[in-house]
Amino acid sequence: MEGDASEEEVAEFTGAVAIEEGKIGTVIDSGTTLAYLPEEAYNQFDDAIAAAIPSSVHIVTLKGNRCYSTTNSVAVFPQASFNFADGASLVLRPQDYLIKGNAVNLY
Numbered sequence: 001m002e003g004d005a006s007e008e009e010v011a012e013f014t015g016a017v018a019i020e021e022g023k024i025g026t027v028i029d030s031g032t033t034l035a036y037l038p039e040e041a042y043n044q045f046d047d048a049i050a051a052a053i054p055s056s057v058h059i060v061t062l063k064g065n066r067c068y069s070t071t072n073s074v075a076v077f078p079q080a081s082f083n084f085a086d087g088a089s090l091v092l093r094p095q096d097y098l099i100k101g102n103a104v105n106l107y
Helices: 039-052
Strands: 003-005 058-062 065-069 080-083 089-092
Touching: 039 080
Parallel strands: none
Antiparallel strands: 003 080, 058 065, 080 089
């Protein structure tokens, strides 16, 4: 993965993660409902989202995970685009990368 950009400030996230030869990095499988990123890339992505959200969204930590509490729709979160080698990219809407928690308005 080369990086990520978005229409809403997430463009500052470079997301560049070096993958050592012979080791598996990020695998995109269109038949899977979840994507697993290397920890470094996930942390950078999560930090970029947290920096881009409006002040109306509250950040809470549950079981060591950053969660977002909002009374607004997920439309207040930025779109994100993961850019790969050779010009391939994957655009994610907030509803594509946020998972609704058990609590009301918690993602």
